Amino acid sequence: MCLSVPGKVISITDAKPGQSTSAEDETLWKMGKVSFGGVLKQVSLAYVPEVQIGDYVLVHVGFALSIIDEDEAAQTLSYLDQLEAV
Template sequence: MCLAVAGELIEISEHSDPLWRMGEVSFGGVLRQVSLACVPEARVGDQLLVHVGVALTVLEPER
């Protein structure tokens, strides 16, 4: 069974190669470095779905 967790993108570390783009993500106050290679559209403040250190998708805000 796999588990993906939602977290808020706090900071982005840009890189000349988009595959090495990283972000600092807050999971309820716990900060982790996450790869943003799969979500080039991610911006600071977005909620991301993260699995094993890789952001898989940007979550849509609830209405």
Template sequence: MCLAIPGKLIEITDENGLKMGVVDVNGTKTKACLEYVPEILPGQYTIVHAGFALKIIDEEEAAESLKLWQELIDSGAFEPDEAPPSPDAVI
């Protein structure tokens, strides 16, 4: 299953001429390509899918999306090995 989950940009780097970043998604840090959102700044939120930051979103939209993800997880909508990390998870 593919998911697009909001995360907060922590750091911007350059890798082989590509704008890359470290994004915190529910406490899990992941690397993402930032080429689709070149104006993004650390501290802003983005939607990440398949290693690409696709859209800048505001903090309110990110919080609402994460709340909905948690409701899906709590409802049992995912098999245990499919569920995205809980906001409280330590990974």
């Protein structure tokens, strides 16, 4: 079983720094800073090219796998908090 953790996209970088890229490469290299309760991590956004700053994403091993709404993110974080209490 894999666990994805919700986080909020704070910033987006569209392409690999210092290189000109095609549109396909821009999607491949799309990265973003994602906040996990105030802890910022660099995350690949290649699987969610339509993501916008302020969106919530589910992240697993450094890759954003899907976009979720704020309510779903809050509910998932609540479940994770309950697991910590056990």
